[in-house]
């Protein structure tokens with residue numbers, strides 16, 4: 666098969682490319698660093714010539730609902746239009762568990778993306794996953810000031826990005842599946858404990874300050890709204906196994 670990976674240079678995207686190639690598929694990466702801005706979207710249909718499936722794992726760092734809707738709305742509309750023109754038979758989007766129940770901030774864009782894909786012109790699959798293990802690494806990098814790390818009060822069910830990539834490639838190899846079971850990690854943890862474990866693994870000892878975020882999204886982070894339900898599939902690598910890998914790599 667020929668699989669285009671939108672966001673194929675990102676945390677999960679590069680693993681999707683790796684897994685797809687290891688399974689004998691040809692891949693095309695769509696990303697700004699590969700010369701394609703998907704919010705602008707020009708010349709896309711030509712790039713998608715001969716592509717069987719598009720896996721969309723693009724992302725933006727914004728936490729603003731409006732900006733997130735502009736990003737995911739723009740990328741999704743451009744991809745779907747170009748896929749229809751090029752005759753691509755399968756669009757797969759990676760979404761987030763809870764985007765329907767807590768469509769605030771960044772998740773507002775994911776909710777719009779799901780709506781556009783599921784009502785769009787290309788046969789589709791939307792996989793919802795929980796946070797990747799790397800989420801704790803991002804929190805630590807973004808919200809550490811001197812010896813202090815700020816972490817939202819949040820329950821998370823982290824999953825290995827590689828297992829998400831493997832699931833996406835398996836789904837791309839099959840027929841459009843609509844909404845298959847969500848994919849979550851094997852255990853529920855507090856984000857503060859995850860950030861502390863990650864920091865320790867890279868030789869840091871920050872003081873962790875846990876903050877309850879205000880508003881609907883803050884509540885959803887605390888009360889389990891963004892955790893997977895009973896019908897979800899579960900990855901096998903635990904967060905602490907991932908942290909042990911990080912510790913070995915940084916030793």
Ligand SMILES: NC(=O)c1ccc[n+]([C@@H]2O[C@H](COP(=O)([O-])OP(=O)(O)OC[C@H]3O[C@@H](n4cnc5c(N)ncnc54)[C@H](OP(=O)(O)O)[C@@H]3O)[C@@H](O)[C@H]2O)c1
Nearest residue numbers: 672674675676677696697698702703722723724795796797
């Ligand atoms: N991270 C998580 O914990 C998590 C959990 C569940 C679901 N998800 C979903 O998984 C997807 C991928 O997340 P991630 O954390 O792997 O993302 P990421 O590491 O931030 O990567 C984002 C990718 O999008 C590309 N991109 C950004 N703006 C673009 C533009 N205008 N045009 C073309 N490409 C663009 C980036 O490449 P360039 O910078 O080169 O353009 C990069 O390849 C997202 O949709 C996210 O909602 C993430």
